[in-house]
Amino acid sequence: MKGIRRLAEYLDISIGTVSRALNGKPDVNGETRRRVLAAAEELGYVANQSGRSLRQGETKVIGLMIESSKETVENADNFFLGVTSGLQSVFARHNLDLIMLPCPSDEDPHEYLKRMVARRIVDAMIISDTQRIDRRIDFLSRAKIPFVALGRSLSASSFPWIDLDFEGVAAHAVERLIALGHRRIAITAPSSEANLGYLFIESYRRALERHNIAFDPSLVIRVRSSEHGGYQAAHELLLLEERPTAVILIYELMAIGLYRRLMESGVMPGRDLAVIGFRDAPRARFLQPSLSCFRISLYDLGVELGQMLLATMPAYQEFYPGDGRNIVWPLELMPGESDAFEVGADEKEFEPERLSFGDRTVEF
Amino acid sequence: MKGIRRLAEYLDISIGTVSRALNGKPDVNGETRRRVLAAAEELGYVANQSGRSLRQGETKVIGLMIESSKETVENADNFFLGVTSGLQSVFARHNLDLIMLPCPSDEDPHEYLKRMVARRIVDAMIISDTQRIDRRIDFLSRAKIPFVALGRSLSASSFPWIDLDFEGVAAHAVERLIALGHRRIAITAPSSEANLGYLFIESYRRALERHNIAFDPSLVIRVRSSEHGGYQAAHELLLLEERPTAVILIYELMAIGLYRRLMESGVMPGRDLAVIGFRDAPRARFLQPSLSCFRISLYDLGVELGQMLLATMPAYQEFYPGDGRNIVWPLELMPGESDAFEVGADEKEFEPERLSFGDRTVEF
DNA sequence: CCTACATTCGTAAACGTTTACGGAATGCGT
DNA sequence: ACGCATTCCGTAAACGTTTACGAATGTAGG
Incomplete structure (x- = not known):
């Protein structure tokens, strides 16, 4: 028995x-x-969950689909684990469990999603790494599976998503650099179909034009968003006939490779070239020079994402009103040393903003 | 219908x-x-998976339990995603799906595990971050749930695990540094109960004693295995009355903070202090100087782990013989610039091993 | 004492599969 | 024409829950 x-x-x-x-x-x-x-x-x-799910027609499990492609493994360091904490804090209140579903790199994400959903392993889905056109979105909409997307996408119908404010970041970075006297500003972007690159470049272009600076396509460097991509980006920058005085990185991880390549040529980041990164990480402030970058609270992002998802689920809508919202998640600039100089100014006169560390353990 | x-x-x-x-x-x-x-x-x-599982008494799902604690979020960048690829390549052959179960930071891992297992969401478990004494192991053994552990542990009964070769790495690092003329070698270790720190230090101590170098407890720096921990470690090293000429890092991520703190005091890593890191990451070779560290193929580790797990499951034992093995996973030294000098030698005479990068995209 | 209602619990049917069992149909050898 | 093996398929039970329904009991009001 x-x-x-x-x-x-x-x-x-x-x-x-x-x-x-x-x-x-x-x-x-x-x-x-x-x-x-x-x-x-x-x-x-x-x-036994199987018996219960079978009877109730729901599993009380939410799936977070992530891609375990090589690129993701290299790039998305702990982005998802960070978001996961926020998600769980929301789900725990309703006895919902969160599982992560890593899509194998050799399987089509759309097929993988269909398989997981059809098997009824989860009640709802959080998808990430959305492409500009992403079949998963139409599929989930039609199948009436509650979902939210981490990353916007072009779609006929509207759907709930949260995306990072790429446009705001690019605009802010450009404005800041122009205020520091820069006129020739490079930017990096991925070559993939991910939506973010397009918005990033567009916003950059518009910000330049607001200041009557012509958009120069040769200043848009398309590389992978990895350390090696940063290395390559620096390499290409150094080859330009008219060298830029600043560069905006779409992913801060690239700074490590970028710094290295620059130093190999005797170019000092933070003195000869200003650098601003997108997204923060603990390492940013420990680089030499420390990286100016845009901060984001992954936990808060997860909380918002979780609430947005529950708002689409009939059983929980009473707690979380406001179905189908979209949020462009703001980021906050954390000034570092990597852009703390004015173009043409005498460096001796300029006091860079410095971070200080005590000898004792500092909790970040 | x-x-x-x-x-x-x-x-x-x-x-x-x-x-x-x-x-x-x-x-x-x-x-x-x-x-x-x-x-x-x-x-x-x-x-429908619920109906199927209910009838068959199995779910065809394997769980990989990870901790989403703050420390893990900071440290274990993509370690799990890397292993996941290898695991999936094995499981895919048997139509088994892998899901990741992130234990909330405010929940006891043991309770979380019990909950997941009792609900019969998974057929088998892969646990990680094993502590020196870990109740999960006894629980899984007694409950007769197939499992493997990523990380060894003290336990009354034997159980299948794979662990990184901390002892080999520490010994190898010490030998290498001594061969380069170092006599005063520092090492970092975590203060937590994770098993790895103990083995790491012990092996370091024995290696020193093989060369008749007295073990100096003040050279064992206990900090968190993060960038900030590296920064602190450097800080403590600089305060020592008799400064070491080399340091072994238990986690390569620490190098970033360590480098920074050293440079703030005008100490050049790779010239004034040799540095060797444990575990590789793309960033290691892009640091300045590039970090000597120990390479590991996460994919291969995942494959082995997956096979070891299936070997413990009756339904798959025919394919994977050899139950209950334990593997100490070897690591391979990737020489970088960070320890490429001999103590007391004239630097001009010494040609450091350098990495070269082409202008074209290099696939790592 | 009868009725109405509240409280508490048991009964049994569902949920969507898989699978043991047996029956029907077919083929084959004699 | 018969027996027998083989192939194919339908029937129904089982997996472990939840839940609609109704029965039993107690309680209060008339």
Whole structure:
């Protein structure tokens, strides 16, 4: 005898009552409920999820789909784990569990998603790495599976998403650099179909034009968003006939390779070339020079994302009003040393903003 | 009408036959099978996992439990995604799916594991971040849940695990540094209960003693394995009355902070202080100076881990013989610039090993 | 004492599969 | 024409839950 039957037999009551007691249903005597809970604890009973899901038609599990492609492995360092914490803090309130679904690199993300959803392993989905045109979105919409996307996308119908404010970052970075006297500003972008690159470059272009600076396509460096990409980017910058005085990185990780390549040619980042990075990471402030970059709270992003998802699920809509919102997530500039100089100014006169560290442990 | 019934009705055959056709059972006519498969494709039918699991008593899902603690978020950048690829390549052959189970930071890992296992969401488990004494291991053993551990642990009974060769790395690093003329070698270690620190230090101590160098506890720096920990470690090294000429890092990420702190005091890593890191990452070779570190193929590690797990599962033992093995995973030294000098030698005479990069895209 | 209602619990049906079992149809050898 | 093996398929039970329904009991009001 297994499962709930064992418990019922042990207590000499019916399985229906046991189930009701465990699930907090009202029509069960207080004393009975106490006995059931005690026995469940004693026998270590936990309801079999398959039986429960089958009966209820829901699994109480939310899936976070991530891609385990080589590129993601290199780039997205802990981005997802950071977001996961925020998501879980929301889901925990409703006894929802979060699982991460890593799409194998040799499988089509769309097929993988279909498989997971059709098997009813999860009730709802959070998808990431959305492409400009992403078949997963139409599929989920049509299949009426609740979902939110981390990253906007072009789609016929509207759908809930949160995306980082690439446009704001690019514009802010350009404005800042122009204020520091820069006129020739390079920018990096991925060559992939991910949506972010397009918006990033567009915003950069518009910001330049607001200041009557002509857009120069040769200043847009298309490389992978990795350390090696940064190395390559620096290499290309150094080859330009008219060298830029500043560069905006779409991913801060690139700074490591960029710094190296620059130094190999005797060009000092933060003195000879200003650098601003997108997204922060602990390493940014420990680089030499420390990297000016845009901060983001992954935890808060996760919380918002979780709430947005629950708002699309009928069972939870009462708690989270406001279906189908879209959020462009703002980022905050963390000034570092990598752009702390004015073009043409005498460096001696300029006091760069410095970070200071005590000897004691500092909690970040 | 839903599910397999719909399919059966559509084809006007019984659900039993449909099920057998889909599952490749022998007693079904070839033509019938063809029709069923075609109809399933047409109607987009995929078996409901809850029903299937309930009947079969297995889920065909393997769980990889990871901790989403702050420390893990900072440190374990993509370690798991890397391993995941290898795992999936093994599991895919048996139609097993891998899901990642991130334990919330505010929940006891043991309780979380119990919950997931009891709910029968997964058939087997891969656990990581094992502590020196880890209750999860006894629990899984007693509950007879197939599992493997990424990281060894003290346990009454033996269990299958793979662990990185901390001892080999520490010994190798010490030998190498001594060969380069170093006598005063510092080492970093975590203060946590994770098993790795203990082995690392012990092996370091024994290697020193083999060369008749006294073990100096003040050279063991206990900090967090993050960039900031590296910064702190450098700070402490600089305060020592008799400064070491080399340092071994238990995690290469620390090099970034270490480099920074050293440079702030005018100490050049790779010239004034030798540095060797544990575990590689793309960034290691792009640091200035590039970091000597120990390489590991996460993919291969995942493959081995996956096979080891299947070997413990009755249904798959025929394919993967050799139950209950333990593997100490070897690492290979990737020489960089950070320790490429001999103590006391004239630097001009010494040609450091350099990495070269072409202008073209180099695939790592 | 009868009725109405609330409380508590047992019964049994569903949820969507898989699979043991047996029956029908067919082929084959005699 | 018969027996027997083989091939194919339908029937129904089972997996472990939840839950609609109704029965049993107690309680209060008339």
